[in-house]
Amino acid sequence: MSDTTQSGPVLAADGTPLKRSLSRALRRQKIRALMLIAPLLLFVLVTFILPIGDMLFRSVENQIVSETLPRTVVALKSWDATSGETPDEAVYAALAIDLKMAAEAKLHTRVGSRLNYEKPGISSLFRKAGRQVKKWDVENDGPYKARFLDLHKGWGDPDVWSTIQTYSPKFTNGYFLNSADMKKGADGPEWRPEDEQIYWLLLKRTMFMSMAITLSCIALAYPVAWILANLPARTSNMLMILVLLPFWTSLLVRTSAWKVMLQQQGVINDTLVWLGLVGDDARLAMINNQFGTIVTMTHILLPFMILPMYSVMKTIQPTYLRAAKSLGATNWTAFWRVYFPQSVPGIGAGSILVFILSIGYYITPELVGGTKGVFISNRIAYHISTSLNWGLAAALGAILLALVLILYWAYDKIVGIDNVKLG
Amino acid sequence: MADVSNLDAFVEFERVQKSYDGENLVVKDLNLSMPKGEFLTMLGPSGSGKTTCLMMLAGFETATHGDIRLGGTSINNIPPHKRGIGMVFQNYALFPHMTIAENLSFPLEVRKMGKTDREVKVMRALDMVEMGAFGGRRPSQLSGGQQQRIALARALVFEPELVLMDEPLGALDKQLREKMQFEITHLAHRLGITVVYVTHDQTEALTMSDRVAVFEDGRIQQLDPPDKLYEEPQNSFVAQFIGENNTLEGVVKEIKGGTALVQLDNGDLIDAKPVNVSKAGERTRVSIRPERVEFNKDRMPEGAHTLKAEVMEFIYMGDIFRTRLRVAGKDDFFVKTRNAPDQERLVPGQEIEIGWLADDCRALDA
Numbered sequence: 001m002s003d004t005t006q007s008g009p010v011l012a013a014d015g016t017p018l019k020r021s022l023s024r025a026l027r028r029q030k031i032r033a034l035m036l037i038a039p040l041l042l043f044v045l046v047t048f049i050l051p052i053g054d055m056l057f058r059s060v061e062n063q064i065v066s067e068t069l070p071r072t073v074v075a076l077k078s079w080d081a082t083s084g085e086t087p088d089e090a091v092y093a094a095l096a097i098d099l100k101m102a103a104e105a106k107l108h109t110r111v112g113s114r115l116n117y118e119k120p121g122i123s124s125l126f127r128k129a130g131r132q133v134k135k136w137d138v139e140n141d142g143p144y145k146a147r148f149l150d151l152h153k154g155w156g157d158p159d160v161w162s163t164i165q166t167y168s169p170k171f172t173n174g175y176f177l178n179s180a181d182m183k184k185g186a187d188g189p190e191w192r193p194e195d196e197q198i199y200w201l202l203l204k205r206t207m208f209m210s211m212a213i214t215l216s217c218i219a220l221a222y223p224v225a226w227i228l229a230n231l232p233a234r235t236s237n238m239l240m241i242l243v244l245l246p247f248w249t250s251l252l253v254r255t256s257a258w259k260v261m262l263q264q265q266g267v268i269n270d271t272l273v274w275l276g277l278v279g280d281d282a283r284l285a286m287i288n289n290q291f292g293t294i295v296t297m298t299h300i301l302l303p304f305m306i307l308p309m310y311s312v313m314k315t316i317q318p319t320y321l322r323a324a325k326s327l328g329a330t331n332w333t334a335f336w337r338v339y340f341p342q343s344v345p346g347i348g349a350g351s352i353l354v355f356i357l358s359i360g361y362y363i364t365p366e367l368v369g370g371t372k373g374v375f376i377s378n379r380i381a382y383h384i385s386t387s388l389n390w391g392l393a394a395a396l397g398a399i400l401l402a403l404v405l406i407l408y409w410a411y412d413k414i415v416g417i418d419n420v421k422l423g
Numbered sequence: 424m425a426d427v428s429n430l431d432a433f434v435e436f437e438r439v440q441k442s443y444d445g446e447n448l449v450v451k452d453l454n455l456s457m458p459k460g461e462f463l464t465m466l467g468p469s470g471s472g473k474t475t476c477l478m479m480l481a482g483f484e485t486a487t488h489g490d491i492r493l494g495g496t497s498i499n500n501i502p503p504h505k506r507g508i509g510m511v512f513q514n515y516a517l518f519p520h521m522t523i524a525e526n527l528s529f530p531l532e533v534r535k536m537g538k539t540d541r542e543v544k545v546m547r548a549l550d551m552v553e554m555g556a557f558g559g560r561r562p563s564q565l566s567g568g569q570q571q572r573i574a575l576a577r578a579l580v581f582e583p584e585l586v587l588m589d590e591p592l593g594a595l596d597k598q599l600r601e602k603m604q605f606e607i608t609h610l611a612h613r614l615g616i617t618v619v620y621v622t623h624d625q626t627e628a629l630t631m632s633d634r635v636a637v638f639e640d641g642r643i644q645q646l647d648p649p650d651k652l653y654e655e656p657q658n659s660f661v662a663q664f665i666g667e668n669n670t671l672e673g674v675v676k677e678i679k680g681g682t683a684l685v686q687l688d689n690g691d692l693i694d695a696k697p698v699n700v701s702k703a704g705e706r707t708r709v710s711i712r713p714e715r716v717e718f719n720k721d722r723m724p725e726g727a728h729t730l731k732a733e734v735m736e737f738i739y740m741g742d743i744f745r746t747r748l749r750v751a752g753k754d755d756f757f758v759k760t761r762n763a764p765d766q767e768r769l770v771p772g773q774e775i776e777i778g779w780l781a782d783d784c785r786a787l788d789a
Contacts, residue, residue: 322483323516325503327530328581334504337529341520 059394092144103130175395225309288370305350312346439489451641467638509578517562524558694781706789
């Protein structure tokens with residue numbers, strides 16, 4: 001006690017400042033704690049932080065053009081793309097040198113496919129030219145403009161050169177513009193023609209369907225969680241298994257099961273036809289569309305809604321309802337004014353979980369979504385594995401990530417993230 | 424308990440039974456009648472059925488058999504929210520998502536009272552429990568004692584005629600509990616409300632109530648004012664449960680002139696007041712309060728039978744002395760004496776003679 005009345009830093013018994021002696025005493029504990037979490041930290045870093053960083057980088061990264069065609073890029077700088085004329089001889093000469101080196105290193109097709117994302121047709125231009133240029137003696141075989149035009153008349157198209165010029169900087173926002181159904185025009189970003197627009201629609205659809213899935217999960221999960229929380233422990237444990245059983249079943253099995261249920265020759269349609277509610281020639285289309293996707297994903301994500309709701313409701317004591325009733329509230333008022341507000345954190349936690357999971361869901365929409373029910377994630381998968389346009393996939397992924405973070409931030413502002421209870 | 428249907432009864436239980444599982448009765452044949460304005464405590468060990476009775480009165484449990492009447496009308500089929508009974512819960516049950524003022528306003532809102540009226544009443548109720556400055560806080564920002572006051576104010580704010588309290592002071596520390604005991608009783612008497620109070624704390628029951636109903640095994644064992652309950656227990660359970668008590672077992676030798684002569688199991692003879700014994704030869708359990716035992720020869724009643732006792736232990740407790748004695752072969756016999764200047768302090772090993780007034784020593788059921 002006397003220490004606190006002294007001026008200056010408080011000293012420990014041996015004369016060292018108390019703060020230092022305290023931190024020394026705690027250092028061992030801290031190091032031990034750090035070592036315990038080190039494996040996880042490393043794992044998260046390698047499998048989560050680094051890939052995300054790499055993905056974000058890929059969405060703007062564009063070094064391939066300037067690295068493969070360094071001389072061409074420099075020579076092309078002074079060319080005015082709006083003039084409508086082809087560049088002069090110096091640019092073609094630079095291209096010849098660059099392309100010969102690239103072809104020898106077998107890199108010319110890669111830059112070709114990169115530019116092909118922006119202007120279809122360039123890929124073959126580069127492939128053909130590379131094959132020929134390899135045989136040239138680039139020191140004395142000029143003039144090159146004529147030779148390139150001989151190879152393919154595409155080399156005389158100012159649009160090709162304009163594309164090379166536009167994508168010559170090391171970084172580009174082209175992928176992001178592409179994700180927003182825009183492209184880099186001669187004078188800044190411009191909308192793509194309407195028949196080429198797809199991502200904006202997909203994004204809106206993904207948001208709408210995720211919202212629909214979240215809402216139907218809330219509607220279905222709330223009563224279930226309420227029953228689970230209010231039944232005696234033995235019964236509720238039994239019922240909990242029924243909730244968890246689908247959770248433990250393979251995703252593919254569950255999705256396929258819904259296919260069996262919902263298809264035109266499926267269980268539900270057969271039953272409806274048998275009951276005479278639906279004509280045999282007018283069977284309902286319930287799969288390979290948005291309806292099928294919403295039904296199936298609601299079923300798959302339901303446990304993620306039930307579990308946080310249940311754990312919150314479990315903590316709401318039944319005496320609150322009794323107190324409300326003793327104070328004169330009807331059953332409904334007691335529920336709505338007293339029970340429901342206290343269960344909101346559970347709804348919030350469940351909604352965040354379900355919404356974020358569904359916004360990035362891939363397998364189920366792929367299997368039961370048809371063309372009308374696919375999500376933006378299916379498009380990402382297409383660019384990753386089929387079109388190999390990883391930059392665009394990365395940009396779409398980054399937009400999705402940003403969207404989730406914005407929603408999370410908005411939720412924190414409106415409801416408060418402290419109010420979210422997962423257990 | 425024959426006057427169940429007397430005219431001024433406000434709360435009545437008539438032949439009420441309750442079973443949860445269809446095999447065991449938790450409440451067996453309960454008959455009780457309370458006049459308006461009474462403070463009645465249901466006292467008993469846990470599982471004795473007292474809380475079940477309270478919940479039946481509040482409407483959260485239905486009686487398996489029998490009739491519960493409030494103000495002369497049967498309330499068996501009236502849902503809890505229409506009974507107009509205020510209730511204070513053990514854990515207070517203040518709504519955590521509402522402020523204190525909103526909590527108090529809640530019963531008035533569901534009664535469709537206007538905003539200005541509500542504010543006046545809420546303020547009055549808060550002032551009543553001296554919590555006027557706390558209307559804007561949340562329950563979690565209050566201490567246990569403060570929450571207790573708010574729970575009380577909330578149960579009273581809609582001016583019910585009957586208020587039920589289910590062990591409301593159980594979670595408070597001793598000092599606060601004693602303070603709240605006085606406050607609750609004073610408030611109840613000042614407002615003239617009828618209170619049914621459930622507790623397992625016998626001190627609380629004795630200090631607060633007009634009458635106490637001692638519950639055990641689903642029945643009321645005794646229903647009496649506190650002094651009568653303490654001084655004249657009707658059976659061994661009540662004698663044991665209320666206050667401290669010394670028990671000696673024996674057989675009635677004879678009953679003569681309102682006094683029973685009891686032969687203890689070791690052969691000693693003592694005088695007792697026959698309560699639950701009617702004839703010689705019955706086994707009995709004799710009960711005597713520690714503070715009514717006398718060992719000073721000068722103050723001993725004339726001609727009384729005395730017992731030899733050996734002092735085993737002397738316990739100094741400040742205001743009183745507790746002395747443990749070996750009497751009639753048992754060494755759990757206690758004597759309580761006041762810490763007065765002339766009081767003799769007994770020494771372990773000392774041999775003394777103890778006695779008492781025959782009226783203080785009650786021969787109860789075995």
